[in-house]
Amino acid sequence: MIPRHQAVLLCILLLASLVMAGILFHMRDRAHQRLLAGQDSAPTKAPEVAAPEQATLLVASDDDNSLRAQLQSLPLPADPGARARAVLGKLLDLYAAPDATHPVPGGAASVAQVFLLPAPNSGPGASKTGGTPAQNDTGDELAVINLKGSFVAGHPSGLETETLTVLSICGTLHANLPRVAQVRFLVDGEVRPSLAGHADLTRTYLTADTVTRP
Amino acid sequence: MHWSRREFRAVCLAVIAAGLCVTACGVRAQAPPAPPARFVVVIDAAHGGDDTGGHLSDGQYEKAVTLALSVRLRSLLAARGIQVVTTREADQSVSMDQRAMIANRASAQACISLHVAETGSGVHLFVSNLAPAAATRFMPWKTAQAAWVTRSLALTGALNSALTHAGTSVTLGRAPLPGIDSMSCPAVAIELAPERTADRKLTAEPDNADYQAQVAGVLAAALLEWRTEGRQP
Numbered sequence: 001m002i003p004r005h006q007a008v009l010l011c012i013l014l015l016a017s018l019v020m021a022g023i024l025f026h027m028r029d030r031a032h033q034r035l036l037a038g039q040d041s042a043p044t045k046a047p048e049v050a051a052p053e054q055a056t057l058l059v060a061s062d063d064d065n066s067l068r069a070q071l072q073s074l075p076l077p078a079d080p081g082a083r084a085r086a087v088l089g090k091l092l093d094l095y096a097a098p099d100a101t102h103p104v105p106g107g108a109a110s111v112a113q114v115f116l117l118p119a120p121n122s123g124p125g126a127s128k129t130g131g132t133p134a135q136n137d138t139g140d141e142l143a144v145i146n147l148k149g150s151f152v153a154g155h156p157s158g159l160e161t162e163t164l165t166v167l168s169i170c171g172t173l174h175a176n177l178p179r180v181a182q183v184r185f186l187v188d189g190e191v192r193p194s195l196a197g198h199a200d201l202t203r204t205y206l207t208a209d210t211v212t213r214p
Numbered sequence: 215m216h217w218s219r220r221e222f223r224a225v226c227l228a229v230i231a232a233g234l235c236v237t238a239c240g241v242r243a244q245a246p247p248a249p250p251a252r253f254v255v256v257i258d259a260a261h262g263g264d265d266t267g268g269h270l271s272d273g274q275y276e277k278a279v280t281l282a283l284s285v286r287l288r289s290l291l292a293a294r295g296i297q298v299v300t301t302r303e304a305d306q307s308v309s310m311d312q313r314a315m316i317a318n319r320a321s322a323q324a325c326i327s328l329h330v331a332e333t334g335s336g337v338h339l340f341v342s343n344l345a346p347a348a349a350t351r352f353m354p355w356k357t358a359q360a361a362w363v364t365r366s367l368a369l370t371g372a373l374n375s376a377l378t379h380a381g382t383s384v385t386l387g388r389a390p391l392p393g394i395d396s397m398s399c400p401a402v403a404i405e406l407a408p409e410r411t412a413d414r415k416l417t418a419e420p421d422n423a424d425y426q427a428q429v430a431g432v433l434a435a436a437l438l439e440w441r442t443e444g445r446q447p
Contacts, residue, residue, distance in 0.1 A: 062334045063414075065385035103333075157268025158274065158331025159405045160338045163389040197267050197276070198329070200392050209343060 010184075016206070050075040057091045058171035058210070060102035060164035067168055067210070069175070082175060084143060087176045088169060092151075095165075102164055103156070110123040110151030114187075115144040119182045140181035143173050149188040155196040162199035167210045174207035181207055228381055253441045254297045256317040256399065258327040259284035261415045263307025270421060274319035277305065279330040279421045283406065286426055287326070290434035296441065311355075312397035318358070323444055324369055324437055325401035327394055330420045336383030337429060339374055340367045341382070341387040344393050359391075365400035369440060373402060376436035382429065383410075 002010075050202050053076045058067040076083050089108030094100060096107035119140040155165065170183045185192075185201045192201050259280040261267035267276025281302070288298045299320040301313045317325045331338070342359045349361035359366070370386065377384045394401045409418040409425055418425035 065334070065338065065387050079258040156331075156333050158333050158338075158407070159329050159340050159389065159403055160331060160385065160387060160407070163340075163387060167389075197261065197265070200390050203390060 005175040008193075013181050047110050050104050052167065055087050055090065055189060056172070056175040057087070057093060057094065058168045058175060059091070060168040062102050065160055065164065067164070068170055081102065081116050082113050084110050084116065084173055084177055084180070087172055088114065088145070091168065091172050101164075102161065102168070104151075104161075104165060105154040106148070106151035111145060112148050113146040116145070116180070117142045138181075139179055141177070141179045142184065143177070143180045144186060145169065145173075146186045146189055152187050152192065152195060157196040158200065159198045162195040162197075165195065166199045166201075166205060170205045170207045171210035174210065183207060230345075240268050252297060252321075253444070254290055254299060254322040255437055256299045256301065256320050256322040256325040257288055257291075258301040258313050258317065258325065258393070258401075259285045260327055262302050262305055262330045265307060267329075268331060270330070270419065272419060272421065276330045279406075279426075280328045281305065282421070283328050283330070283426050283430060286430040287328075287433055290430055291437060293436075294434060294438050296437065310393035311396065313393045314358075317397045317399055317401070320399075322399045324440055325394070325397050325399040326433070326437075327391070327401065327403040329403060329405040331405050331407045332420075334385065334407040335410040335414070336385065336407055337377050338385045338387065338407060339370050340387050340389050340391060340403040340405065341370050342391045342401070344395060353398065355396050357395060359395045359401060362398060362400055362428075366402060369400040370402050372440050372443065373404070373433065373436045376432050376439065379427075380432045382432065414442050 052073045055072050055074055055076060057070045057072055059070045060067055072090055074086065076086055088111045092104065092106055092110050093108045095102050095104040107170045119142040155162065166185070173180045173183060185195075185203070194201055237284055259289075261275075261280060263277075263279035265277065267280065269275060270279065281304075284300060284302075288300055291298050299316065299322065301316050302308050313327075342363060344357055344363055345358040345425070346363045347360035353361055374384050374386060391401075391403055394403060406420045406426070406429060408416050408420060409422075420426070
């Protein structure tokens with residue numbers, strides 16, 4: 001015969017087990033609901049594809065050290081930053097092609113981000129404002145292009161080839177976003193002294209220089 | 215009037231001496247003006263030390279090839295009686311500012327920065343893209359070349375003419391050139407690219423000794439010509 005206190009203890013333990021099982025079942029059910037809720041937040045319809053538009057690319061040629069305007073039809077987003085990235089991606093895709101006139105590996109993925117900011121005043125008045133550069137009132141923009149380190153590491157070295165890459169990027173941006181008057185380059189988010197040993201990446205490039213280039 | 219034999223001989227000698235004097239004066243008058251006291255060329259072999267420059271296809275670094283080309287050009291110029299100052303004579307690091315300081319101290323009539331590339335063909339000549347500016351007593355360090363851009367373009371024209379005449383393909387360009395932008399002398403960046411035929415077939419790499427000797431010979435001749443042009447008013 002089981003003593004009375006042991007029978008009571010057994011009942012309490014049994015009851016506790018049942019309560020714990022109930023709590024566990026409830027928690028599992030809540031976790032499952034959370035998981036289902038997370039899946040519901042995923043996009044269920046395909047992103048909208050912008051209609052193809054004509055973009056002007058200034059394509060470099062190593063043969064004669066020239067930039068030639070080339071029209072390309074490609075989907076361009078409405079957002080100017082995304083638009084700039086799409087255009088530059090197409091330009092770098094051309095350079096990554098096997099029959100490129102200016103071969104540079106990397107392709108579209110080499111442009112991590114393009115930021116468009118109000119251009120600081122580059123005129124003589126810029127230095128009069130003290131530490132911060134004056135904003136211009138012409139609506140000109142400064143494009144900051146963040147390139148991936150892999151692109152820079154794989155870029156051929158040389159004065160001509162590096163200069164052509166920089167000028168074709170600046171010229172292409174200006175051709176499609178005319179308000180972009182200045183361009184600066186970053187590599188993996190940081191300022192680098194040069195592209196591959198020659199083209200200076202510490203300076204601000206004026207897109208007007210690419211337009212009037214001989 | 216009868217002259218004695220002695221008198222006649224003296225008159226003849228005087229006439230001959232006078233003729234020789236006039237001839238000598240004439241020759242002297244026709245000769246080109248005397249060369250300036252100093253004609254200095256600065257040769258800047260790009261890169262060096264930790265800065266290896268480009269990596270050529272046969273495993274060589276750009277810094278080694280520019281130094282070899284610099285030594286070759288220096289020898290050719292020295293053989294022609296031109297004073298040469300080099301920014302480096304060995305595999306050592308020289309900053310852009312140091313290179314400009316060496317060039318500016320030399321008060322050179324031509325500053326040549328040598329580069330080597332694997333892309334393109336022939337010789338690429340680059341001049342600073344600074345807008346021409348009037349020389350002042352004190353020029354900003356970063357844009358000192360602005361006062362010399364016109365002369366730099368003239369020097370590029372002389373080099374281009376000589377190279378084209380020698381059958382070398384030449385491409386011309388203007389770009390921001392750190393180092394050269396701080397030089398107060400006619401300055402050109404010369405990039406030696408592979409030699410190719412018209413159908414883009416490779417005939418010589420930039421580190422090919424014969425190819426280097428050929429280009430260096432043309433550059434030396436062009437600089438000699440530049441010295442002559444520099445003497446003209």
